Amino acid sequence: MRIGAIGLGSMGLGAARALRRAGHDVTGVDPRAASREAFGLPAVASAAELPAGTEALLVLVVNAAQTRDALAAAAPSLAPGAVIVSSATMSPAEARALAAEWEPRGFHFLDAPVSGGAAKAEAGEMTVMASGSAAAFAAARPLLDAVAAKVWELGAEPGIGATVKVVHQLLAGVHIAVAAEAMALGIRAGADPRALYDVVTSAAGNSWMFENRMARVLTGDDAPRSAVDIFVKDLNLVADMARGLKFPLPLATAALQLFTAASAMGEGQKDDGFVIRVYQAMTGITLPEPD
Amino acid sequence: MRIGAIGLGSMGLGAARALRRAGHDVTGVDPRAASREAFGLPAVASAAELPAGTEALLVLVVNAAQTRDALAAAAPSLAPGAVIVSSATMSPAEARALAAEWEPRGFHFLDAPVSGGAAKAEAGEMTVMASGSAAAFAAARPLLDAVAAKVWELGAEPGIGATVKVVHQLLAGVHIAVAAEAMALGIRAGADPRALYDVVTSAAGNSWMFENRMARVLTGDDAPRSAVDIFVKDLNLVADMARGLKFPLPLATAALQLFTAASAMGEGQKDDGFVIRVYQAMTGITLPEPD
Numbered sequence: 001m002r003i004g005a006i007g008l009g010s011m012g013l014g015a016a017r018a019l020r021r022a023g024h025d026v027t028g029v030d031p032r033a034a035s036r037e038a039f040g041l042p043a044v045a046s047a048a049e050l051p052a053g054t055e056a057l058l059v060l061v062v063n064a065a066q067t068r069d070a071l072a073a074a075a076p077s078l079a080p081g082a083v084i085v086s087s088a089t090m091s092p093a094e095a096r097a098l099a100a101e102w103e104p105r106g107f108h109f110l111d112a113p114v115s116g117g118a119a120k121a122e123a124g125e126m127t128v129m130a131s132g133s134a135a136a137f138a139a140a141r142p143l144l145d146a147v148a149a150k151v152w153e154l155g156a157e158p159g160i161g162a163t164v165k166v167v168h169q170l171l172a173g174v175h176i177a178v179a180a181e182a183m184a185l186g187i188r189a190g191a192d193p194r195a196l197y198d199v200v201t202s203a204a205g206n207s208w209m210f211e212n213r214m215a216r217v218l219t220g221d222d223a224p225r226s227a228v229d230i231f232v233k234d235l236n237l238v239a240d241m242a243r244g245l246k247f248p249l250p251l252a253t254a255a256l257q258l259f260t261a262a263s264a265m266g267e268g269q270k271d272d273g274f275v276i277r278v279y280q281a282m283t284g285i286t287l288p289e290p291d
Numbered sequence: 292m293r294i295g296a297i298g299l300g301s302m303g304l305g306a307a308r309a310l311r312r313a314g315h316d317v318t319g320v321d322p323r324a325a326s327r328e329a330f331g332l333p334a335v336a337s338a339a340e341l342p343a344g345t346e347a348l349l350v351l352v353v354n355a356a357q358t359r360d361a362l363a364a365a366a367p368s369l370a371p372g373a374v375i376v377s378s379a380t381m382s383p384a385e386a387r388a389l390a391a392e393w394e395p396r397g398f399h400f401l402d403a404p405v406s407g408g409a410a411k412a413e414a415g416e417m418t419v420m421a422s423g424s425a426a427a428f429a430a431a432r433p434l435l436d437a438v439a440a441k442v443w444e445l446g447a448e449p450g451i452g453a454t455v456k457v458v459h460q461l462l463a464g465v466h467i468a469v470a471a472e473a474m475a476l477g478i479r480a481g482a483d484p485r486a487l488y489d490v491v492t493s494a495a496g497n498s499w500m501f502e503n504r505m506a507r508v509l510t511g512d513d514a515p516r517s518a519v520d521i522f523v524k525d526l527n528l529v530a531d532m533a534r535g536l537k538f539p540l541p542l543a544t545a546a547l548q549l550f551t552a553a554s555a556m557g558e559g560q561k562d563d564g565f566v567i568r569v570y571q572a573m574t575g576i577t578l579p580e581p582d
Contacts, residue, residue, distance in 0.1 A: 011467055092480060121334075154486055164477070167476055167477040168496040174469040178466070185461065185536075189454045192446070195443070200453050203499075207499065243474075247479050249476065258541065
């Protein structure tokens, strides 16, 4: 299958490589030369340079605006009936608007946000939360088979995939923020951080994010696997979606303010669990140092 | 070992039975006749009626005030060097105050809150988060062996066990509240609640509480295994501890307000995941009905 892999960032690069490994004819697209070099040839700086007859697009860019621009640039290169797999995290309204724009032009559109992190992407084992027509799923199947360990088929209407992803990010963001809040309080109260971690991760207070992110806080390792600014972006998406629905979100709102504070402090490019530095700045607690 | 098991509630009853199964000479204590009947003989209404020469107390009542009253009543019956295992959830300051009161009188004191729920208590497999002197741990060992699958030895000073338990309850309470927030938002946005549950529980947005509590929301089963009012109590303990430390808790505070709202709505004795009814009341979403 002739595929354009648009966006060679932490997820997109791995997914593009997985597509190539599966035998597809993949052209990588990224304006950053270093990202194109990491992928190898063929790679182009703009979706306008995709080869004619491209049958599928995997769009793994930052947001809806970048997705919109990439699709406009790619359009002249697309084969009739090509499938667009739209995997950036965006609001349900944005996903529906994109589908409404591209389906009438004879293309299939799959609202298909992903999760799993860079390692899973590299292994071709992402989780895809998708909605769209049966025809869109069928057209995208060879692509999905190459990049995903699990494809959730959430409904026939674009927007449901985005909804589930946004709700998932609400949980993920609040879980990271409360992990930081709890660890910081425990440290201030005199608990040993490692013992607290061991107790929580073996008990009913555990979350996937507490276990994963606080392990890095315990070793002072703030290199970003997923950065604070990603949750500033994603929790703002949550807030936008809820505002449109007139839906109050006391917890997600508090978490968004904490990530915003961390970013304002200059920690935006640090690993997201280091939102704990907001509590450190407020209370003067001593965080674990790198070994 | 001659043991007084004070408090035959959802955790205390199971723990008392586990002690008896292990061959100890156990007297149950509870003012409620139904609870004494569930335990069988010997059981008494007040700790003042414990047999002379009681060597150990397991105190599994609601809070520090009940613990204080029970110890005062039990004192004349205690053997010299008896060990007090104090397992009610209370603030670290309260745990330290109780230890400071009873250790100078020649008793051992273990600050030993528990978790695990009624089923684990019945099986003698609670998790105990304990701190206290080596002598207190040694004296309590036969009792702990009978009731616990895991005993965390968190330090030599009373108060650390309580600290870790309170921080654990912060996480547990926020995880339940945000599970409700996310599920409610997903329902409002048109996601299928069961599909949302399946995606989240297989992804990085999962928590132990989301998985456990939202399963009951999906079937409309609001019979209380752990009631809303327990988290009103425990998150107020969290708030009290943080106030004493001048420690800001944006997320735990928001969660406390949600549980308080649920209790004000008359849902205090419902299963704690039904804090989701606060979102239902605010937004008019339709929750799953019992099958």
